[in-house]
Amino acid sequence: MSPRRSYDQYCSAARALDVVGDRWTLLIVRELLAGPRRYTDLHADLPGVSTDVLAGRLKDMERDGLATRRRLPPPGAAYVYELTSRGRGLLPVLQALGTWGESELGERRPTDAVRAHWFALPLLRGLEGEGLVEVRLEEGQFHLYVGAEDGPVYGDGLAPREPDARLSLDTDTCTAVARGELGLLDAVRAKRVEVGGEGTLAKALREA
Template sequence: MPPRRSYDQYCSAARALDVVGDRWTLLIVRELLAGPRRYTDLHADLPGVSTDVLASRLKDMERDGLTARRRLPPPGAAYVYELTSRGRQLLPVLQALGTWGQAELGERRPTDAVRAHWFALPLLRALEGETGVVEVRLDEGEFHLHAGAGDGPVYGDGPAPGEPDARLAMDVATCTALGRGELTLRDAVRDGRVTVTGDGTVAKALRA
């Protein structure tokens, strides 16, 4: 593979940007925080990236120790990409970047793509202190969060596998306000902006 481009600066921020500063790299990390993904799944959830660029970024990330590629056992027999422990360490970086970028959202533009699970990381901050699986329903779709997750996936697209500890229903405006820290989850529940169902510990705590 060609050598990685570098800022050639003896600075930890510059060194970090040598690894993750290319376009699409951090968004690939965002998608892989959901767990192992096939190339086709990544391409579908990264609208605007070309196949050549995605393949190149994945090779770079594997070389730099952020991701690993493995083959699923039969009958799947497909290759998946997943984060290494070093790649997972970028979670707080993405959360901090998302917090900083909330002010840039404004109104959704006609050209803006959206996936329901892109709201997972901001909402995860609102669930800090809780532990369990939380299913979230927006008009744009469903996703589920692993609050207090250890080494496993941080979130997943679609309904939760099995019975979640809580189910939350809200609109995007409320979800965005929660991600910005303008509203706490308990206040949103109290004000009727978030509907909570379920009998798990998280559901009971939010309704208390």
């Protein structure tokens, strides 16, 4: 565990950066917003991070009260990391940062990695209400917990139960939403997003 560095400034922004300003920390938070994750899964979904840096950041996050480590009961018996309530409090920070960074996306570069669930937070910004939404992209599938106050914000793969809505969209549409060029509701109205399901969220989207 590395000693915490400080800007030594009596400013809440500086103090916040003392905790989350190191490279990779906020991206680890992004991954843990999906719920408990094993170290190997985190490493796989954070291409470019070394094992030493990832291990060090996770220890720092435990020390600073952002994440905890626990052992799953048998038959899993693996260790997982998950966010504390303090760590989950970074969701609006990541959402604001994502909105600010929309104009930085530009065209995808040949060296850019992508995971389907990296589109979860941009899509979540365009949804209101509460419920479970399943999303199908060309890159893969994930689900969103809209309006969730506790627990995961999103998850990989198909929804664990019957979702309130199903969204199917192509890469170009999802990319346009992520860049801030197209609102999710506008994409639905333009029929660039197929909405399925009979839940309240699905009906609200179709009627928007």
